[in-house]
Amino acid sequence: MRQRPPSANESSFARLLDRPWFAAALLALLTVAAYLNSFRGQFLFDDVPSIVTNPALHSLGQSLLPSADGGLTTSGRPLLALSFALNYAVSGVEVWSYHLVNLALHLANGLLLAGIVRRTLRQPAFAPRWQADAPAVAFIAAALWLLHPLQTESVTYVVQRAESLVALCYLAAGWFLIRVHEEPGRRAWPVAAFLACLAGMAAKEVMATAPLALALYDRLFLAGSWRETWARRGWLHVALAGTWLLLGALVLTTAGRGGTAGFGTAVSVRDYALTQFSAIAHYLRLFVWPHPLVLDYGTALVTEWTRVLPAAVLVLGLLGASLWAVGRGRAAGFGGLFFFLVLAPSSSVIPIATQTMAEHRTYLPLAGLCVLVAAAGVAGLRARVWIGFAGVAAALGAATVARNAAYASRVALYEDLAVRCPTNARALALLADYHQREGNLEAAQRWLERSVALEPVVESLNNLGNVLQARGDLARARPLFERALAARPNDPTTLLNLGSLLAAEGRPPRPSRASSPRCRPGPISRARSSTSPTPSPKPAAGRRPPPATSACSS
Structure with missing residues (x-):
């Protein structure tokens, strides 16, 4: 009789991961080691007008009011502006406190991701298959996401805190949704989920996809059907969707981000959409092989569909496969669809004239890909997954250290x-x-x-x-x-x-x-x-x- 392959959670190290404090401490150690040299990074590019010379950050109260200059990164994003105002109150234009907060946000996001994956795989529908391996999948997914050098632009480039801050709200809302499901009698959890979603709308526009992603997550992983989702938590999802009102009001204050984003720019919807096929295919390649990394891709556009045909086939094929899997109720499709859904506000048909592609846009979307890779690795390699993980983590960490060093000059x-x-x-x-x-x-x-x-x-x-x-x-x-x-x-x-x-x-x-x-x-x-x-x-x-x-x- 053929013996069952050993579980990834049957080694002594893996059993330690079943203790949340150990997994969290190890993730923190790996993240700090990879980003310690990021504190040498200087203010550059959008940092200057949005932080260094932005008078709105000199007062906590003033920072909450959207700037009249819709082109600033902080415009229409009061939570982001407030976070920078707090940094300014602590260290002025000395960059160390800004890097400290960015690193803390990145680590908090990784811990939230690990917690979400662990609790998801231990839900009744998944526990028979994943109960033992949940800690391993959660740890590997979070570590890959925290150490990947593609994340450096959102951590080391100070002003792109916008990505890590909205990710914190996004993931926190997901965490609280799980707690609503696990403890339906506690009123604190739905209130926390609503507030997290509301805060995300004040951090960056990508939060617009959160109510949709959370409803889909509820249906696939918690309720099991749309009927049950509506019956159990329909009122909560309506409340989460209501946070779009705040986002809409904030978007209106920026007038299309100073005329640089939206359907009124000089960039046509067609050309921008064509360009995004190449951009998304490029992001996927960087996920697999993160070199070279580029801070500013400029405003290049693709105007001929024949030039993006291979990229379009890849992107549409992966999107179609993800939709098919989700339509069949297969949870694995959520990771791929999450990648496309979070990218949609910036990488679909709404033109952003000043940057037609940017690596920081992949910050949160990569979480879905990392979870898929971690789950596939644990399922396919079993106990041998740790050998592969050690090599990949070391390579990613070294690449992140090297990329952070570039920001010093x-x-x-x-x-x-x-x-x-x-x-x-x-x-x-x-x-x-x-x-x-x-x-x-x-x-x-x-x-x-x-x-x-x-x-x-x-x-x-x-x-x-x-x-x-x-x-x-x-x-x-x-x-x-x-x-x-x-x-x-x-x-x-x-x-x-x-x-x-x-x-x-x-x-x-x-x-x-x-x-x-x-x-x-x-x-x-x-x-x-x-x-x-x-x-x-x-x-x-x-x-x-x-x-x-x-x-x-x-």
Whole structure:
């Protein structure tokens, strides 16, 4: 008679994992080891306008009011803004406290994920098969998710706390939903689930998918059918859906995130949707092989459907398989559908003109994939899963440490980005700014010239003109200011720059209202685009993002 393969939970180590305190302590140790060097990371990109120079964060009360500038990362997200305001109260613009909170959020999310998986697999419908292996699956899934280097952009890049904060609310709502099921007589659990969902709506718009995901989770893992879901907790799911009202009000305050997101942008729904096939396929590849990682993919678009045909077949095939599995009541389909559902607000048909793809969008969606991998590994390898897990965890942790190290130098990080995305004009302009801050005007000029050649927007023209003027090349600086003024007449910054240059030439400028003393000149103009910090170039009116040929190399 053939013997049953040993369970993954039959080793002494695995039995220790059945003690929640041991599993939590080990997950914390692994996470801190992987992210300890993230504290060397500096403020960059969106950090500057959203945190460093954002006056709304100087007051806790003011931080709760949505910013009038809908392009800031904190705009329309009062819970996110409040968290940064608390950091500002503790350490001002010293970055250590921001990294500490980001790391704490990431670890809390991993622990919540582990707890959800453990309790889910021990529900009556799954206990006969998964009771013994639940601790192993929960630990492996959480560890893979915590250590994966694709998560670094949401942890080490400070402003992307938006992802980890909304994930905390999302996962907490799921945890409380399970407790509602397990202890239906306690009123505290449904109230907690509602408040967690409400808080998530104040953290980031991706929370819009939570009421749908939670209802689907309830049907597959707790109630067993839609009829039972409605009979037992229909009132709770209606309340969770009611939190959309808060989200809708907050979205309206940002006016389409300053005109950069939604159906009113210069990016067509068709082109954006086509681009997302390539983007999602790229995210899936990075889940399997997380290299190279790119901070800013720019605004590249795919405009021909033939270019995304292989990616579309992959994405639609996986989505279809997930829907089929869920439709048949198979719980395994939830992991795949969760990936697509959480990505939907940013990676479907609603254009986000300033970033057509971004790695931080995969932060919470990866949880579904990690659970599927962990469950498949435990089911297929049994006790041998720990050998494979040790190797994978070590590789992922080392890659995360290496990626975090890149954030210690803004110049090095953006020089690598310039190699990966050589036609990303915004990234080249930022790299030039970082060189200029370090006094390297020659390098700043070189990168700005490349940026202007790609996208001659007003901000980059002004920046290059100022660098040339600082290097004494007044003859080449003047035409740049004149080009900028022709593109945006009566722009105060350009008028001041041109006036400063004419004064240096000994030719006083003609009086102008726009060049009144109210305008404050700077060494380099720092006009900000809707989602990038100073001095990222802002797309000129009527311009479309560069075509798909400007996509980053991978």
